[in-house]
Amino acid sequence: xxxxxxxxxxxGGVGKTTTSAAVAMGLAKKGHKTAVxxxxxxxxxxxxxxxxxxxxxxxxxxxxxxxALLNQALIRDKHCDLLYVLPASQTxxxxxxxxxxVGKVLEDLSKDFKYIVCDSPAGIEKGAHLAMxxxxxxxxxxxxxxxxVRDSDRMLGILSSKSRRAEQNLESIKEYLVxxxxxxxxxxxxxxxxxxxxxxxxxLHLLGVIPxxxxxxxxxxxxxxxxxxxxxxxxxAYEDIVARYLGENRPHRFIEEKKGIFGxxxxxx
Amino acid sequence: MSxxxxxxxxxxxxxxxxxxxxxxxxxxxxGNVPDVIQEQLEKKIGLAPDxxxxxxxxxxxxxxxxxxLPIDVAMLADILRKSKLMPIGIRGGxxxxxxxxxxxxxxxxxxxxxxxxxxxxxxxxxxxxxxxETQKTTINTLVNHPIRSGQRVYSAGDLTVTAQVSAGSxxxxxxxxxxxxxxxxxxxxxxxxxxxxxxFCLDLQAELISIAGNYxxxxxxxxxxxxxxxxxxLQENSLIIKDLV
Numbered sequence: 001x002x003x004x005x006x007x008x009x010x011x012g013g014v015g016k017t018t019t020s021a022a023v024a025m026g027l028a029k030k031g032h033k034t035a036v037x038x039x040x041x042x043x044x045x046x047x048x049x050x051x052x053x054x055x056x057x058x059x060x061x062x063x064x065x066x067x068a069l070l071n072q073a074l075i076r077d078k079h080c081d082l083l084y085v086l087p088a089s090q091t092x093x094x095x096x097x098x099x100x101x102v103g104k105v106l107e108d109l110s111k112d113f114k115y116i117v118c119d120s121p122a123g124i125e126k127g128a129h130l131a132m133x134x135x136x137x138x139x140x141x142x143x144x145x146x147x148x149v150r151d152s153d154r155m156l157g158i159l160s161s162k163s164r165r166a167e168q169n170l171e172s173i174k175e176y177l178v179x180x181x182x183x184x185x186x187x188x189x190x191x192x193x194x195x196x197x198x199x200x201x202x203x204l205h206l207l208g209v210i211p212x213x214x215x216x217x218x219x220x221x222x223x224x225x226x227x228x229x230x231x232x233x234x235x236x237a238y239e240d241i242v243a244r245y246l247g248e249n250r251p252h253r254f255i256e257e258k259k260g261i262f263g264x265x266x267x268x269x
Numbered sequence: 270m271s272x273x274x275x276x277x278x279x280x281x282x283x284x285x286x287x288x289x290x291x292x293x294x295x296x297x298x299x300g301n302v303p304d305v306i307q308e309q310l311e312k313k314i315g316l317a318p319d320x321x322x323x324x325x326x327x328x329x330x331x332x333x334x335x336x337x338l339p340i341d342v343a344m345l346a347d348i349l350r351k352s353k354l355m356p357i358g359i360r361g362g363x364x365x366x367x368x369x370x371x372x373x374x375x376x377x378x379x380x381x382x383x384x385x386x387x388x389x390x391x392x393x394x395x396x397x398x399x400x401x402e403t404q405k406t407t408i409n410t411l412v413n414h415p416i417r418s419g420q421r422v423y424s425a426g427d428l429t430v431t432a433q434v435s436a437g438s439x440x441x442x443x444x445x446x447x448x449x450x451x452x453x454x455x456x457x458x459x460x461x462x463x464x465x466x467x468x469f470c471l472d473l474q475a476e477l478i479s480i481a482g483n484y485x486x487x488x489x490x491x492x493x494x495x496x497x498x499x500x501x502x503l504q505e506n507s508l509i510i511k512d513l514v
Contacts, residue, residue, distance in 0.1 A: 150418055153435045157417025172414075201453075203415060203433060 002035075002110040005117045006135035007178075008159075010151030012122030014143045015180035018216055019238070020119035021049045022227040023139065026242030028083035029227075032114040035074065037105075038088035039131035040121035041096055047087045050077060051223025061089035064101030070108050079228060084113075094127035102130045124158055134164050137174045137245075140204065143181050144193040149201050152177075156202070176207040178241060183212040184257040195255055208241035210234050211254040290461065293357065296349075297329045301338040307348050314352055326354045327378060331361025342369040409444070416440065416454065436476060442466065457484075459503075468501040469513065483508055 007020040017040075024036035038046035041061060047053040052075045058068035063086070070086075077083035086105075089096065109116050120131035132138060138159050142152040159173050160166055166173075179198060186192040195209060210216075215232030219225065227242070229235040233254055240250050300306065314321045326349060333340055342359065349356045359370040360378040367377050408426035416422060416430060418437030428442035431449045438454035440446055443461045445468065452470035459466030459481040466480055473495055476487050480503045490510070498513040 150437060153418040154437065156415075157420040157435075157438070160414060160417065161420065200451075201435070 002106075002113045002116045003137060004106060004110075004135050005115060005137045005139060006120055006132040007117060007139045007141060008120040008128060008132055008155055009122065009141040009148070010124060010128075010155040011143075011148045014141050014148055015178075015210070015216075016122070016141050017045050017049050017119050018220060018226060019139060019141050019178055019180065019210075020046060020117050021225040022235075022238035023242055023245075024083060024115070024117040025077070025080060025225040026227050026238055027115045027117070027246075028077070028080045030242065030246060031082065033082045033112065034115040034117065035084045035086060035109050035113045036117040036119060037086040038119050039097070039127050040119065041088045041127060042090065042093045043121065044088040044090040046119050047075075047085065048223060049220050050085050050225065052077065052085050052087070053223070056087045059087045059089040060105070061092045061096045063105055064096065064098065070105065079224070094121070094125065094130075097127060097130050099130060099133065103134060106134050124154065128155075129158070129162065132159055132163055132173075135159075135173055136165075137176065139176050139178050139207065140202075141178045141180055142198060142202070144179060144183075144187070144195075144198055146193065149193065149198055153202060156204070175204055176245070177202060177204040178207050178210065180210040181212045182209045182254065184255065188257055206252070207244055208237055209252060209254050210237045210241075288461075293325050293327055295327045295329050295360070296354075297331075298333045298340065298345075299336075301333060301340040303341075303344060303348065306345070307352070310348065310352050314354075322353050324354055325357040327358035327360055328356060329360045330363075330366060334361065334363055334366075340366070342366050342375075343373060346370075346373055346375065410442075415450075418454075434470075436474075445469070455479075458501075464503050466503075469499075471498045471513075472496055473499045473510070478508065480508060485510075 005023070007016050007023065009016050020036055024034050028034040036046065037060060038044055040046070047056055055075050058073040060073065062068040063070050063073045074084040074086055077085060106116060118131045118135065121127040140152050140155060142148050156175060159175060163173055165171065177198070179195060183192060187194045195206065199206060211233050213232060213234035215229050216226050216234050219229055226232060226234050227238040237254050240253065243250055298306070328345060328349070330340065342362070346356050356375055358376045358378045359367065362370060362377070370377060408424070410422065410424035410426065410428045412422060412428070412430045413432065415432040416434045416438045418435045421439045422428060422441070424442040424444065426442070427444035427447065428440055429447040430440070433450035434440060434448050434452050434454045434456070436453040440454065440456045441460050442458050443463060444458070445466045446456045446458045448456070448470040451472040451474055453474045453476065455477040456468050456475055457479040458468050462481050464481040468478055468480065473490065475490065478485055478501055480501065483503055483506060485508050494510045499510050500513050501508055501510050503509070
């Protein structure tokens with residue numbers, strides 16, 4: 001049986017798709033057969049971030065409505081043989097998704113894959129609801145600012161009351177915090193919530209902090225998941241997150257302010 | 270609230286007290302001239318005769334007494350009955366009016382126990398947290414997980430939360446509310462009018478606190494009592510917030 005991971009947030013633009021792509025790639029690179037599904041029907045983005053937009057023939061909605069087989073719609077990633085992408089439909093809307101249809105696709109994927117990463121759309125409506133409904137684990141992506149934290153909190157409430165696991169009284173979804181676009185110097189200036197502030201409000205297991213980084217934008221534009229940019233801080237941070245999720249014990253990085261060359265020379269402690 | 274009776278085969282329970290809320294029209298009087306009252310009453314009833322026919326009614330004399338206008342309670346009850354209304358209570362009456370009502374077997378309601386909003390709170394109760402209907406012995410609710418933004422919990426008795434309560438969530442209890450964590454959401458205790466209900470929390474950052482309809486919003490909670498363990502109770506219709514330790 002596959003483990004189903006939902007990457008969710010409530011708020012838009014916080015880095016769900018970037019995180020989905022990076023985490024899926026990271027899991028596949030560790031040798032686990034992984035599928036990543038774009039639930040954002042109508043606002044398809046994952047294929048761009050994964051760099052497979054030119055190879056989309058069939059999509060998630062085609063599979064649900066029986067117009068295509070799952071194998072026809074899955075796109076194998078060009079960087080890693082163990083990673084497959086199931087793109088969203090751009091010409092339909094979220095109403096094209098049904099609970100039975102999504103459940104059937106996930107069940108079929110479960111037979112063949114080790115991990116299924118569901119990239120949730122923003123909001124708390126149908127698309128987001130179906131993305132999280134069947135999940136075993138949830139990566140809650142949050143930016144260090146109050147509205148994102150509030151929306152994540154709302155999403156956590158929905159995870160704990162409206163998911164399959166909640167409705168069937170099974171063990172609840174494991175929830176992890178992924179704090180993205182973190183900038184220690186802005187925290188120091190008081191412009192941004194600190195890791196501790198966010199933890200205080202959400203009291204959630206922190207999987208990792210992704211620093212604000214130019215490499216995220218350039219990786220997105222190039223269609224390469226940022227985790228493949230091993231030199232970048234964001235790429236390394238996602239690598240850490242995947243390792244921690246798989247049970248490795250790694251110390252947190254990128255929480256402290258980076259010291260410049262002069263800071264290193266004269267800063268001391 | 271319900272009383273409990275031991276259900277042994279020999280001693281079967283033949284009755285049970287249950288608490289129920291009813292929506293009853295309240296007739297608020299502002300004039301004391303009998304003919305005028307009768308005339309205006311008939312006009313109002315004429316607008317919806319079926320709705321008012323044999324309807325129970327509570328009459329409220331508070332406004333009248335504030336103006337110092339006397340009224341004969343027995344006569345008022347007669348006028349109501351003539352109009353096919355059934356007076357089932359008096360509210361806001363003076364000592365002598367209350368005594369007359371009691372002699373006419375009309376129950377007395379206190380003004381402070383009757384908040385118009387309590388009915389709507391009752392309907393708002395969270396569907397995910399149903400009241401234990403089969404277990405009549407326990408009406409208190411215990412929640413062991415954080416209450417997140419957007420979630421609502423209703424308890425027919427006391428409500429105890431052993432985790433934090435997030436901003437944007439709502440707690441309702443007919444009894445007291447205990448939060449063993451940060452209270453950042455809304456907490457409404459005594460929602461059915463229990464003025465003895467209290468709110469306890471380890472860290473007060475609430476958006477709103479209310480006991481039996483008396484409330485304070487976050488803006489009123491600034492200052493030294495914020496971010497501290499406190500208890501909140503009602504004293505002479507005002508909310509008192511006190512350090513717990």
